[in-house]
Amino acid sequence: MLDINELIKKIRQFRDERDWMQFHDHKNMAVSIIIEAAELLEHFQWKEKEEIDEYVEQHRDEIEEEIADIAIYLFELADNLKLDLTWENSLRAANEAKEEVT
Template sequence: MNSIDRVNQFRDERNWRQFHNEKDLALSITLEASELLEVFQWKTAEEGIKDIEQIKDELADVLIYSYMLADNLNLDIDELIERKLIKNNEKYPVAKSKDKKDKYTEL
């Protein structure tokens, strides 16, 4: 059983599908991402990564809601990532962007 099937099984056993519309899933992604940010609030990056268990949990929540949203919209996660990497490669060619943090509009 793959990840989305396991997530859907968990959801369906609890009859939560009724609460997982696209708007609420998008909101949940943002809320969980904020909880991930809280791990680092008022800390250096090095201090933040010391709480790796909380990072794992919050990142998993972001990913679970992201997978659920993609599944609701019949979107293939691997295809989405491949498509975005192609776009990013065009916006950030190695020759212009290597060792730089500039936005593509500034390259």
């Protein structure tokens, strides 16, 4: 499994090989995340709790693809904004927030 930095490097390479950076500004990336999230949500819309497990099994590949699209856009947006999404940074931020509350 790739770590986040390796994944972001592969996403960057894929984007740059296609000269897509011209289309991947912050707004377009944020919009794309929401569009992909809506496509994921369509899989669950109007389904009863009892139907979900069976539906997921039957549509696993499609659901996986939507989640992957969301993750790719999210990591690329974070990279474009120069945000640090590493686990270590998340833990540090969580600890700092906890210390502020006490």
